[in-house]
Amino acid sequence: MNGLQLAATAAVDYPPSQAFGDLSQIAPIATLAVAMIVAILADAVLPFPRRGPVVMAISAAGLVVAFAFAFGSWLQGGGHSAYFGFVTGDNFALYFEMLFSVLGLMTLVVSHAYVRRRGLYEAELHILTLAALVGMMALAAATSLVTVFVALETLSLALYVATGYSRRDTTSQEAAAKYLLIGGFASAFVLYGMALVYGASGSTLLPEINKAITANQASNPILILGVVMLAVGFSFKISGAPFHQWTPDVYQGAPLPVTAFMSVGTKAAAFAMIIRVFGSGLANVSTEWQVLLAFVAVLSMVVGNLAAIVQSSVKRLLAYSGIAQGGYMLVGVIAGGRDGVAAVLFYLAAYVFMNFGAFAVLTVLVDRRGEHDQLDDLTGLGYRNQPLGILMTVFMLSLAGFPPLVGFIGKFFLFRAAVAGGWTWLVVIAVLASVISVAYYLRVVYHVWTPSAEQAHLRRMPGPLVAVLASGILALILGVFPTLILVAGLTGAAPVLVAAGH
């Protein structure tokens, strides 16, 4: 049957009821895509001064509706596979769709304030954010290698452009070029790996791959090479060492809201992809990819934490911290099982709030001259604006893993799953690495609470302040009442394991 015939038969066997059913499974993604197109049109049609606010309103409305769709489906117990198994609306996807909707809303308010202060165009940034969000959500929902790749590219292309958004800023341009080249390189790895896995299994659908690859095929060199390629490509995307070199430069060069957004968004989406592809599609060769990921995890935790100590820019510091945090999350992926995947989902939500909050604090320091992301710029922040200082302290302590903040509980879940899975040695390395991390997280705190000569009170910025406050409160509340998200994480983890046949 050639391609033309296949298309023809599909068209015949595709009744409207099924079309509607399929669409309802990807309702959050579709909503955002529509919102993005409407926003582009509005941007083209409206008079210049009104473009920014209108696009922001459209984006916000799209995100709220997307969240509502995802939440509604979640309450009904989750959706199912759609479009002939290419995407799904299961609880795993819904968990990420809700997370990304919240992240999108927080990004909107921070971007809005940021572009105002720096005198940049507003509308395009929101549109790029929406495009990236569509890609991220699709990545979490993708259950075929084809959709995985398309979603990955959607997200990456939007972020390449967003990184270079500050057009007169050469570091921003440099970062964009670097990100594009390295990102393209990583995509090639992923694509090559997919081709090899397809060659070994005969299908691009993850459940089919899982069925085709039985344990005795583990010695198949084509398959192993494919798995290695995928692991390398994925490691680029989660900025796992030794494939992390692009991260600090890109994070430093990109405009602050973009850095904040991608530092958590890309990471969450990439982890969704790893769990989906490795955890459900390639579950039968888990021994192979566990070794590879354990190598990446150890290197990430050690290199990320050590390199972060010597940074003088908070953006770079958080970039290296992100590399190390990715290492901790990989520990959960390696542990696998329901608890392991749930721990990663929990930690990702926690990470979104802690890390985004920290970047949002930096946004308040932005003025017309540019960003002020050096550690010295933070000096005395606690006295210039006490609530902001306290919240920055909360984010740093949470990232460092101090109770009763959410970062501690998140690490506890990850490590618990890993010890239960027999990965105690990996956990010991992880805790020793996180001792190192305390040195630089506390360095930020040290600067915040060191009295400085500059006593000028910071200008108020309502948008970022709301995002900072919300993140800070969530970091505390989820630390004290972790079950709120843990239950969601366990529910979200279930479909992947069912698909893996556990």
Place this chain on the structure above:
Amino acid sequence: MILTAVWLLPALGALALAFVPTVQARMVAALFALASLVLTLVVAVGFDPAHHGYQFEQNVSWIPQFGVSYHLGVDGVSLWLLVLNALLTVIAVFATDRRMPRMRGFLSMLLLLEGAMAGLFLAADLLLFYVFWEGMLIPAYFLIWLWAESGDGRRAAIKFILYTLVGSLLALVGVIGEYIYTGARSFDLAFLATHHPNPGIQFGLFFLLGLAFAIKVPLFPFHGWLPDAYGVSPTPFLVTFAGVMGKTGAYAMLRILIPLLPQPQAWWDWNAVMPVLAVLGIFWGALMALAQRDLKQVVAYSSVSHMGFIVLGIFSLNQQGQQGAVVQMLNHGIIIPALFLLVAWVAARTGTRDRSVLKDLAPRMPVLTGVFLIVTLAALGLPGLNSFVGEFMTLLGAWQLQPWLAVAACVGLILAPIYMLRMFQGVMYAAPGEQLAGPLQEAGRNQVAARADITGSELAIIVPLVLLMIFLGLYPYVVTHPMPALGIPYPVPWR
């Protein structure tokens, strides 16, 4: 519910301080500290010595998916430490100088520390215990760093926190290991105490957990952070820092290592290693105390030496030794803060803490000298004062374990009068015919006025501690009586 109030009230006080003007901060903090002291006394009065198991229990499921519960309870071991914590915080608040910079922050951190330590003494769930254990680091870090009295606060604070974290993060692995390897799938201490993993696993878990506790105590050779941290800490904070936080490590040994891991044997037996380290600590602390010129460091190292007795008592693995250790925890918590306060007051009057230049202060401050004498005698273990009771019980226990350990510890005990009396005599009295030494004669004369005796408010702060030293020395039954009412089963049952 009352137990939740015991730890939550100081924490709320810390929050409340953010909203009161600086002038009233001290009063508000004192109110909260006093209120929590009253609460702990209510618990102490209502405590039933005949009852076995936790009292005033509160047990709410916290993370049911992983068997974690918010389980609080008080028993014979934790009861008096709880009271000590509340009492010392009251003293610390009153000992805070009115000119303390950033007063509100300081007091709120002090109250936060009290809350965290109270929670730690109350926790009957291993993970909850760990949460408070880590939580108390944050206020301690800020207090050492931001309110350092002298020297490099930042360096001392970082050193303290890195030292402590190496231990406590490995302890997190140990906590998880307890959950996994016992097969209990629960963090409840009483439940874990009846489910022991095999000795090999216990050996590993003992290392992971014990290291954290040994660093916090600190047990020789893990005391590297202590001289720096004690050296820079402001005195009011030292009252709770040295008085209570060191005890959290010893308390954790008694509460977790002893009942949960009774047979930590694989390549060697950890239970045999610990008393040896304790005796080494007694010696090392005493010798270092002898070598110090700074009065504060003399007290700091004497604290290391005393903590050795506590650990020796705990790992004598019998009732006398372990009860002696608990008594000694209280004694140490009463004596060391009193010594730090006295040293600080002497330093405030003379402008120096250097033992070699201080001389002949007794004529100028007779009352302070008298108080100093009582505290000194208590510290070196004079019969009739509190420390004697604890040390005697500890040595009795150690003798039953290994007579040579008790003999060695006794030799260490002889060193205590040497460094304590040498300090007291040197500072307060001069040899016949001797005058004030060089620097003080020129620079210090004006500072040490004719009468520079202890003030009324200072006396009010220290007298409760002195009275406790005498009272517990004469009637220790008060504290030992409810002690056998244990919350969790011990390998050696207390009667």
